[in-house]
Amino acid sequence: MAKIYFENPDKCALIKARPETVSFLLNYSKSLEIVKFDGLSFENNLN
Amino acid sequence: MELQIDDSVLVRDYMNGDERALELLISKHNQRISSFIYSKVMDREITEDIFQDTFIKVIRTLKRGTYSEEGKFLPWVMRIAHNLIIDHFRKNRRMPRFEGNDDFNIFSLICDDRLNAERQIIKDQIDSDLELLIEELPEDQRTVLIMRIYRDMSFKEISENTGVSINTALGRMRYALINLRKIIERNNIVLTN
Numbered sequence: 656m657a658k659i660y661f662e663n664p665d666k667c668a669l670i671k672a673r674p675e676t677v678s679f680l681l682n683y684s685k686s687l688e689i690v691k692f693d694g695l696s697f698e699n700n701l702n
Numbered sequence: 703m704e705l706q707i708d709d710s711v712l713v714r715d716y717m718n719g720d721e722r723a724l725e726l727l728i729s730k731h732n733q734r735i736s737s738f739i740y741s742k743v744m745d746r747e748i749t750e751d752i753f754q755d756t757f758i759k760v761i762r763t764l765k766r767g768t769y770s771e772e773g774k775f776l777p778w779v780m781r782i783a784h785n786l787i788i789d790h791f792r793k794n795r796r797m798p799r800f801e802g803n804d805d806f807n808i809f810s811l812i813c814d815d816r817l818n819a820e821r822q823i824i825k826d827q828i829d830s831d832l833e834l835l836i837e838e839l840p841e842d843q844r845t846v847l848i849m850r851i852y853r854d855m856s857f858k859e860i861s862e863n864t865g866v867s868i869n870t871a872l873g874r875m876r877y878a879l880i881n882l883r884k885i886i887e888r889n890n891i892v893l894t895n
Contacts, residue, residue, distance in 0.1 A: 667737075667741070669733055669737050670736050670737055670740050670746070671732045671736050672728075672732050672735075672736045672753040673750060677725075677729070679754065680728060680757045680758070680761065681724065681725055683758065683761060687765055688765075689767075
């Protein structure tokens with residue numbers, strides 16, 4: 656039984672997304688602007 | 703001690719334009735979401751990609767104002783991540799990915815042996831130049847060379863077809879090559895690529 660439970664201990668690894676990924680997401684969020692007009696919404700990405 | 707602000711407050715602040723709220727949300731749930739994705743895909747790079755795509759969806763939904771606080775924020779994000787993980791496996795099943803290693807490289811089996819466009823043009827040019835040069839050779843030498851090189855005939859077959867001995871055919875071939883080299887040198891022709 657123990658063998659089954661510990662077959663892949665990596666599955667329980669605690670990891671975090673890299674700071675670059677987080678930084679990209681924050682920059683993406685800052686650059687994204689949603690403009691709503693006449694019931695339609697338009698995405699502007701101001702990079 | 704760090705003050706834990708409720709997710710719903712952070713979501714509302716972010717929807718009202720507070721970018722710092724997103725940073726707090728990501729930092730608060732980073733480990734949980736990343737570990738969840740990693741436990742399914744077991745690949746660090748794919749985990750980064752799916753984490754990024756998940757939050758891009760979150761950001762777009764929140765910025766559009768289409769997010770409704772029916773459930774909790776984290777289960778919603780986890781559901782997005784879960785759907786993207788399924789998409790990832792579906793995509794890989796349609797288009798299986800094979801990665802070679804040091805012992806075996808798939809490209810050694812499936813490589814394309816054809817010349818690229820530039821090399822093909824150069825080869826065609828050389829072939830046509832060579833045909834013109836062969837035309838300059840005396841008739842008997844030209845016949846032997848064409849039979850040997852272009853028709854891949856043996857010297858025995860050449861001798862039978864031309865009615866000369868094998869030694870004569872060999873001699874004509876030798877002189878054909880010597881004369882070709884002379885013509886090339888005399889005219890400063892470059893036949894290599």
